[in-house]
Amino acid sequence: MGVQLAGAAGLYGGAILGILGWWFGRRMAAKQGGLDELYEHIWQKARSISWFFTLAAIYIFFSLLIFGVELNTAMVLGVILLVHFASWGFTGVILSINMNMSEPLKPSRVKFGISVVAISLIIFTITSIITGNWFFLIASIPPNMIGLISALTPEKSTED
Structure with missing residues (x-):
């Protein structure tokens, strides 16, 4: 209780x-x-992109079910909700930073950082589900931080 x-x-x-x-x-x-047009555009775009991450999470969970992994409904819904809100927030922050910088972030660095975060979360979430030990998700924090730092840090110019 x-x-x-x-x-x-x-x-x-x-x-x-x-x-x-x-x-x-x-x-x-x-x-x-x-709260201007740029703000509205950024967060509308972030919501749109977050649905792609949510769709990917749903497909991953369906794939796990197909392979016979038993899943708890509350856990699945919680992870899907977390994926949706986290991807919405991260995407909004990346777009906000990119739109308000004098020199935009390099798309290759942003894609690399997001890929590191996504792959890390997928691997450690699947490992946690299969083993039933949620402490594996704590191990995903360092690669996620590396991915975020890589995505959000502008490339330093070598010009003096």
Whole structure:
């Protein structure tokens, strides 16, 4: 019973905190004139791209089912929700940085970084599901950080 109460508190508390963060963020952005056409374009594009990541996650879970891996419905829905929101946020941040920099990020570096993150998450999530040990997901943090840093760091110019 205690686990269910903690799960409910985390589920609804996380949703409430997420909505409050979104609301306060939009309120602060509106005060600073940040809710313009560029903002709307960036986050609309990020939502669109995040659906491709979500679709890939759904196909991965269907593939796991085809190969006989038993999956818990709540776990699958949680991972799909995490993939959707994380890819939405990461894509929005990358697009925001890229649109607001004087020199845009190199697409090859961004693609490499996103690929590192995606492959790392896929491998460690599948390993966690197969072994039933969720601590394998902690091992995905270093490659994910390397991928994010690679994607979001502009290439240094050698000109003096």
